[in-house]
Amino acid sequence: MATIHDVAARAGVSPATVSRFLRGQRVRSPEAIQAAVDELGYWPSAAAQSLKSGRTRTIGAVVPDITNPYFAAVVKGMESVARRQRYRILLANSEESSEQEDEVIADMVRQVDGVILAPATEQDQTPMHVRDADVPMVFLDRDLADGEQFDAVLVDNYDGARQAAAHLLGLGHRRIAAISGNQDTTPGRCRRDGFVETLAAAGIDIRPDHDLIGDFREASGYQLTMVLLSLPEPPTAIFTANNLMTLGALKALHDMRVDIPAQISLIGFDDLDTGPLLRPPLTVIDRPMVEQGVLAMRLLLRRFDEQYADDIPRRIVLDTKLVERASTAPPQEETELPGRRTGRTRSL
């Protein structure tokens, strides 16, 4: 591979001049240098550049799970902004594990100019690594206990859950269950709090056996829904705190031949591409996805600008929106579940 010396030799100038030309400075023989670059197919070595300059033009993106459509969309948003500014993206999955996240970040933090992180939990050590490396970081979707020191792009999880609860209450539901996410994550906690407290404010204390904690994965949505269905008095409505658990709940309800929304209403946090096409079309709390990635990347790149490098942390909180489709309805007078063997069944 051609080096800057090869280009210099061919163009009859010094490597320093080639370097200057490449960074857009005015030089005496731009044509000759450009010709040499073209003929040799020269492309600078990123390793050498970053060793020298201390900048890598690379951003680390760490998400719990890239196959979650929410995070895939977020990464796409990040990528589109980054590419336009000639930054690259180093992608890592933490698989919802703080340990894996810490490891991955420790490894990448030395070779990126900044990090965008959707933390696995609120307790991880990440900020230490990142602060040691003195690299800007933006939190996305989730926050840390001492997160206020960093830029962040979040949504109003509490209010989103409040909207969900208000919607179910408005329909007349009283026996309402929640399948929440990990309580050591911000969205996990805020969504549960927003939901439970809104019920409480309406005079309804959620029953302990209707107040279930999952882990944001599909399997836990499925299993906990099964638990709810096996209760002596199952709920007439279920709130699931993210897209994957909503899918799990939907599968469980299908498997048990529960009629949605006639027998049980279902409302989830996060929309899905297929949301309108599902049986039934899902009522959800929607939030921006690609846009969150775009905003996070902009916030991060902004920190590379001397002018803003030391600004106080900016925290962008986006609104959620209730999307009413067909999975929620007023409760039936008398709720019969097929699992209860009341004689009546209904096929979907």
Next chain:
Amino acid sequence: MATIHDVAARAGVSPATVSRFLRGQRVRSPEAIQAAVDELGYWPSAAAQSLKSGRTRTIGAVVPDITNPYFAAVVKGMESVARRQRYRILLANSEESSEQEDEVIADMVRQVDGVILAPATEQDQTPMHVRDADVPMVFLDRDLADGEQFDAVLVDNYDGARQAAAHLLGLGHRRIAAISGNQDTTPGRCRRDGFVETLAAAGIDIRPDHDLIGDFREASGYQLTMVLLSLPEPPTAIFTANNLMTLGALKALHDMRVDIPAQISLIGFDDLDTGPLLRPPLTVIDRPMVEQGVLAMRLLLRRFDEQYADDIPRRIVLDTKLVERASTAPPQEETELPGRRTGRTRSL
């Protein structure tokens, strides 16, 4: 940030010895060095390492669209193998554009040890860049015209489409439409060929107005389905050549209040997470996803092993599988479409 010199000074040895210790060689005072590393929180500079060694322990992954669940799953598979071997992943979206792909690859090829590429089209210049950089490459999902010179992980697209056609023929359909993908991609061509030729072998020449070419995106699935529905004689069954176009077709059929499968059967290439939960549950041609990413990464890492570096290209072709659900059924005697205004309507 601490450098190897700092560690050496603190441990009372030379940088060379620290370097050797770090790579697992036997040294005289391992404890002192380890202590110095720990106390200083030392982590080697990746830039310096790769400048010196010529290896980056980074793999470039280029996919047309990370929000396509298929590619998200594939990237996840790649990532899990890479992480275990302490490789990192540089992710780029080509957005189904050869130009963007070439640009992105030219930029990353100097700073990765290898590339896994799902090419946007069969005509792009990518192999040139990659060959110039003398970096191993593995093709994934899609092939290039001269792709035989590279490792590849593919599925038997032709046979998958054949299965889809055979399934519809077996149900008794004769007026069958195909919404294919870009014909300058391998899957686009093979799936159309497999489908059309299987029909032809059964004595059915697909009608030109039923033989539509889309671009693998949801919008084209939607639009082309609308076109089919507006035909004087619409098909009784539709084959869509990938997951996103299937979703688009499903939306169009819903919007036009077409009863699936009573009025029109739908079969798609690629399964979806929500496949079983859709209205109706989709009959699809399924193929491995995460597994393809895993295999591609293994093939690539294998090339870094001197022993296999010069082996002839390995091409892994995986089988597809028909998953029968509820979106396909025998054609109705008399097909009425609501769009045709026959007086009857049916709500879903």
Next chain:
DNA sequence: CTGAAAGCGCTTACAG
């Protein structure tokens, strides 16, 4: 086993 030294490919004050 160890250390001094060269060098990977750049960038950037410095002197001209």
Next chain:
DNA sequence: CTGAAAGCGCTTACAG
């Protein structure tokens, strides 16, 4: 505007 030179942080023959 230009070039010689130093140096970014490592690794690795080389000599001991």
